[in-house]
Amino acid sequence: MFRHALRTVARSNASSWRQVAVRSYATVPKTAFDWRDPLASKNLLTEEELAIAETAERYCQERMLPRVLQAYRDEHYDPKILQEMGEIGLLGANIDGYGCAGVSTVAGGMTTRAVERVDSGYRSGMSVQSSLVMGGIHEFGTEEQKERFLPEMAKGRLLGAFGLTEPNHGSDPGSMESVAKPHATKKGYYSLSGTKTWITNSPIADVLLVWAKLQETGQIRGFLVERKDCPPGTLSTPAIKDKNGLRASITGMIQMDECPVPEANMFPDVEGLKGPFSCLNSARYGISMGVMGALEDCIDRARTYALERKQFKGNPLAKYQLIQKKLADAATDAAYGTLASIQVGRLKDEGKATPEMISMVKRQNCDAALRNSRILQEIFGGNAVSDEYHIGRHVANLYVTQTYEGQSDIHSLILGRAITGVQAFC
């Protein structure tokens, strides 16, 4: 059923997926209030985007959701998930060519929303592969690098990781210590040394996009480190275990000790932080839409629970005003956040989005998702503590989404700088 790739959906004029999508959304009368989509954001989507959203939602609900509880309990990430995503065209979906679907930014956002409705960790694995590594190679790589990596990465057969954060430099990656210098014995090679930490996918990655300072210039450059070509002792990627959030994803370190990397694996032109930050623009956008999926799942589950659970004279919790307010606040924030992300996605495709706009939707939507999910969790009372109700998992995950790719307060400072013209980082 899921063998239909997104690119088929995107390019076929009369695909059955599109008809299915249009039919199912058409069942909601135009004037009815739909609590699942209170401000009718679907009206802003093209038929193609609706069909892509439907394909992604169906895969996620039918194939990913049944696996997530056990994966989270075991802190186990199955790399086959990336292959499955590749089969339906979810990886590098915004890239045109190289075996990728070439869909709009908003359509890509619909896929992160569908995946994160199940689990932020699964969306994380996809974001790193798609936006941070494939996106980086597509934007800054040589033609040879694109041909070599992108088609296999699009299929999920070659897995990527993105190494920016270091143990002593998280919010301030400009101060990184990882260094690249000409290799002492191997002509045509750089030697990379340094440590990256909290790196999604690093223990399973075949290709690690590592940002390090070129010793001769002091400038940050991007290097594609291929695990298969690293001699023993020069690269290790230990997992960071016992996380209390994002347990369905895999996270680790990247430790490089004079690791030889061919000059042909360095991005040729991009220098400085605009390299990694350009990749982050796409990933941060994907998170802004993704966390709306996680929040919507919390709303759906809390609403069902409130209708079924009875307290005081046999009344369902849903009858009480305090419960209704929690649901109304959350649904409002999810609806506003989704509309804002669609707007920024449209501007991005028109070349009119600024990094500050992306900071705004990343920060606002992550904060709103975390705040509301924590409040909705209260509706479940003691049962919220059981993982079978799923809400506790979303809350723990959403803390991480608010922290990575620029912690929310850092995005406040990015916005504050743009508003006042005054730098407040240091």
Ligand code: TGC
């Ligand atoms: P600053 O002076 O602001 O900028 C330095 C250079 O970078 C350019 N730039 C951007 N270019 C494109 N897009 C953006 N969003 C950009 N932001 C900055 C800027 O124009 C400048 O270029 P140039 O040519 O003048 O050199 O640099 P700063 O050092 O003052 O930066 C401060 C700050 C706080 C904005 C920045 O360091 C920051 O954003 N920190 C947050 C760190 C972060 O986001 N880390 C993410 C790590 S990756 C990750 O978390 C992946 S999780 C994946 C998952 O599992 O889903």
Ligand code: FAD
């Ligand atoms: P710090 O920078 O130490 O910040 C701690 C706190 O201080 C934050 O609240 C911050 O807002 C605040 N703070 C810092 N500076 C200031 C200031 N100037 N003014 C006011 N407040 C300030 N990184 C990657 O490169 N690749 C990945 O794939 C990746 N995946 C991740 C996966 C997980 C599960 C996690 C948890 C993290 C991941 N990260 C990844 C790292 C992530 O991007 C960093 O954790 C994040 O950027 C914050 O850095 P830090 O943890 O060092 O916090």
